[in-house]
Amino acid sequence: MSMAITPSGDKRPLALSVEGLTYAFNESMPLFANLSFTIREGEFVSLLAPSGIGKTTLFRLLAGLLTPQGGSIRLGAEKVEPSGAAHRRQSGRIGYMPQRDSLMPWRSVLDNAALGLELSGIPRREARRRVRELLPTFGLEGTEEKRPHELSGGMRQRVSFLRSVLGGGELLLLDEPFSALDAMTRISMQEWLLQIWEQHRKTILFITHDIDEALLLSDRVLVAEASPVSIMKELAVALPRPRTYQTVLDDSFVLLKRQALGLLGKEAARQEGASR
Numbered sequence: 014m015s016m017a018i019t020p021s022g023d024k025r026p027l028a029l030s031v032e033g034l035t036y037a038f039n040e041s042m043p044l045f046a047n048l049s050f051t052i053r054e055g056e057f058v059s060l061l062a063p064s065g066i067g068k069t070t071l072f073r074l075l076a077g078l079l080t081p082q083g084g085s086i087r088l089g090a091e092k093v094e095p096s097g098a099a100h101r102r103q104s105g106r107i108g109y110m111p112q113r114d115s116l117m118p119w120r121s122v123l124d125n126a127a128l129g130l131e132l133s134g135i136p137r138r139e140a141r142r143r144v145r146e147l148l149p150t151f152g153l154e155g156t157e158e159k160r161p162h163e164l165s166g167g168m169r170q171r172v173s174f175l176r177s178v179l180g181g182g183e184l185l186l187l188d189e190p191f192s193a194l195d196a197m198t199r200i201s202m203q204e205w206l207l208q209i210w211e212q213h214r215k216t217i218l219f220i221t222h223d224i225d226e227a228l229l230l231s232d233r234v235l236v237a238e239a240s241p242v243s244i245m246k247e248l249a250v251a252l253p254r255p256r257t258y259q260t261v262l263d264d265s266f267v268l269l270k271r272q273a274l275g276l277l278g279k280e281a282a283r284q285e286g287a288s289r
């Protein structure tokens with residue numbers, strides 16, 4: 014169950030539905046205890062969580078790589094089953110973008126970005142055609158034949174994101190994709206992601222430690238404070254779109270951030286104060 018600070022009248026179908034999820038690697042340290050939350054189709058949801066809380070484990074559960082010890086996970090109407098035919102069908106329905114790009118150093122931008130499509134059985138020629146079509150939108154025009162070491166960190170993350178968008182079905186899991194970037198690149202990547210998302214409206218679950226990033230990008234922020242994660246606090250972000258980095262200076266943003274810090278408690282407010 015999640016505790017909503019703003020009621021939602023959203024009627025879009027559910028893209029992801031987690032109900033009563035329970036999981037522990039060992040009994041003395043449960044990671045999830047009866048956790049429930051949903052994401053609607055086309056929604057951008059951030060999960061604001063400290064390190065070590067179990068986000069990688071959550072992603073593995075959502076992708077059907079681990080079996081819940083209690084509760085259920087549904088992608089659309091279909092239950093995630095960690096084995097058998099259902100899992101094979103589902104494995105293409107989730108796209109995953111890790112913290113650091115996992116591009117293959119010997120492959121060109123074109124071939125790296127086409128990899129997700131190739132793995133889902135699309136012939137190489139067709140996969141490359143689809144990548145070429147999207148390169149300008151992703152700010153990667155003219156980089157087709159470059160190798161990853163010839164690109165900046167931001168460009169590498171864009172290639173990685175392009176691969177996830179092309180290869181990964183209806184739900185994209187983004188695992189702190191900008192945390193390794195310097196502050197300026199990070200801001201331009203956030204603005205870029207806002208633009209891309211507004212064009213594609215993919216369903217996104219975005220993990221971050223950064224309150225500004227979560228509020229700037231999302232429709233809704235879920236807050237996981239401590240292990241085991243059980244009831245997540247929830248904040249609806251009703252800021253108008255399109256948003257740009259300037260949005261963080263608006264009074265309505267500052268008000269919302271104050272609300273978020275209140276939800277997160279004193280510890281987060283102290284850390285936030287220390288980092289300014």
Ligand SMILES: Nc1ncnc2c1ncn2[C@@H]1O[C@H](COP(=O)(O)OP(=O)(O)OP(=O)(O)O)[C@@H](O)[C@H]1O
Nearest residue numbers: 038039042044062063064065066067068069070071
């Ligand atoms: N295969 C495993 N066997 C036993 N314990 C595990 C295993 N995988 C993870 N853990 C433990 O579960 C906890 C959560 O791990 P997880 O990697 O999911 O956290 P995380 O939030 O992704 O961490 P970080 O932000 O540091 O990447 C950690 O204490 C970790 O040591």
